[in-house]
Amino acid sequence: MQNDGSGRIVVQNLSKTFGPVAAVQNLSFVVEPGSVTGFLGPNGAGKTTTLRMALGLVTPTAGQATISGLPYDKLGNPARVVGAVLENEGFHPKRTARNHLRVYAAAIGMPDQRADEVLALVGLSSAANRRPGGFSLGMRQRLALATALLGNPQVLVLDEPANGLDPEGILWLRNFLRAYAREGRTVLVSSHLLSEVEQTIDNVVIIANGVTRYYGSLEQLRGGQQSRVLIQAADPGALVKALQQAGYSQVEPTPDGRVAVMGVTRQQVGDLVAKSGLAVYGIEEDRADLERLFFQLTGQHNGAPQQYQQQPPPGGGGWGQPPQQPYQQQQQPYQQQQPYGTPPGGYQQPGQQQGWGGQR
Numbered sequence: 001m002q003n004d005g006s007g008r009i010v011v012q013n014l015s016k017t018f019g020p021v022a023a024v025q026n027l028s029f030v031v032e033p034g035s036v037t038g039f040l041g042p043n044g045a046g047k048t049t050t051l052r053m054a055l056g057l058v059t060p061t062a063g064q065a066t067i068s069g070l071p072y073d074k075l076g077n078p079a080r081v082v083g084a085v086l087e088n089e090g091f092h093p094k095r096t097a098r099n100h101l102r103v104y105a106a107a108i109g110m111p112d113q114r115a116d117e118v119l120a121l122v123g124l125s126s127a128a129n130r131r132p133g134g135f136s137l138g139m140r141q142r143l144a145l146a147t148a149l150l151g152n153p154q155v156l157v158l159d160e161p162a163n164g165l166d167p168e169g170i171l172w173l174r175n176f177l178r179a180y181a182r183e184g185r186t187v188l189v190s191s192h193l194l195s196e197v198e199q200t201i202d203n204v205v206i207i208a209n210g211v212t213r214y215y216g217s218l219e220q221l222r223g224g225q226q227s228r229v230l231i232q233a234a235d236p237g238a239l240v241k242a243l244q245q246a247g248y249s250q251v252e253p254t255p256d257g258r259v260a261v262m263g264v265t266r267q268q269v270g271d272l273v274a275k276s277g278l279a280v281y282g283i284e285e286d287r288a289d290l291e292r293l294f295f296q297l298t299g300q301h302n303g304a305p306q307q308y309q310q311q312p313p314p315g316g317g318g319w320g321q322p323p324q325q326p327y328q329q330q331q332q333p334y335q336q337q338q339p340y341g342t343p344p345g346g347y348q349q350p351g352q353q354q355g356w357g358g359q360r
């Protein structure tokens with residue numbers, strides 16, 4: 001086997017058991033070069049264990065992970081191929097940031113000057129002579145990233161990199177990772193919050209209880225969602241009646257007093273209110289919340305996790321289709337509640353019914 005130079009990460013049927021705990025079960029996915037992939041799941045889902053297996057720090061119970069076609073420990077000088085930032089990395093208390101980096105640079109055969117280059121890359125040049133002991137959490141994260149970048153690696157693996165970063169730091173990290181991927185490199189970032197990485201990632205692997213729930217492009221995940229139109233009306237009851245008469249049955253109030261309707265476009269609503277002479281103050285399209293879908297996929301809000309169809313293993317034709325179940329689940333609130341009934345029993349005031357969404 002040879003390093004194929006691709007920077008592709010392939011995880012194939014990877015499993016890890018710690019005593020009675022099945023931390024990772026038969027996990028398969030591919031992380032493509034030139035993109036940022038989010039590795040998402042709730043706490044304890046198995047993300048860190050998977051990343052540690054990919055980085056040769058934990059021995060898999062079954063399956064394997066390769067980077068550029070090779071297991072990590074066969075990469076020769078792996079730090080020149082993969083840069084990794086794992087959680088809770090410590091720094092030597094007596095070394096300055098620059099010296100810390102020089103020690104690590106020497107260990108992987110990089111020249112001293114690389115320390116200053118990576119400090120500049122992460123925006124820490126002015127702190128080069130300070131000791132990390134006095135750094136903020138965000139600065140420590142940047143220094144950890146600088147360490148990972150020493151070998152100018154083609155692949156970056158970051159475990160919960162946004163932890164401890166302020167909004168400015170998150171924005172900086174987002175731009176940095178996107179630029180890194182644009183150079184054709186591979187970026188894999190774990191997080192327990194989809195919202196934290198949503199604007200950074202192209203592709204997503206979602207796991208829960210060590211099992212894959214979804215893997216594919218974020219675009220596909222978004223595309224499978226139902227959207228609804230939210231309308232603020234002078235007389236919501238009259239609007240509901242008009243909508244129902246026009247054949248739109250999936251209608252209900254939102255807690256903030258608006259009317260939500262599924263299966264309709266903004267334009268159709270606009271035409272309908274114009275025709276019926278009703279006063280409305282706002283018509284807004286609302287894509288179903290991606291974070292809510294994430295919670296459904298990982299079973300965090302719906303009790304026991306559901307078993308979704310797994311995606312085909314790597315090499316089977318790229319990214320798969322999103323599973324269908326979540327979208328069916330998504331529709332349930334509309335079918336179950338029917339707060340307006342037929343015939344309409346009068347408009348309920350906000351707060352009178354169990355809402356499911358509200359404004360985002």
Ligand SMILES: Nc1ncnc2c1ncn2[C@@H]1O[C@H](COP(=O)(O)OP(=O)(O)OP(=O)(O)O)[C@@H](O)[C@H]1O
Nearest residue numbers: 018021023041042043044045046047048049050192
């Ligand atoms: N060394 C270990 N010994 C025993 N159990 C472990 C070990 N490492 C992880 N586990 C267990 O494996 C499961 C997965 O843990 P892991 O840390 O991989 O999850 P995670 O998704 O990274 O979560 P977090 O975001 O909380 O770190 C958990 O139940 C955890 O308690």
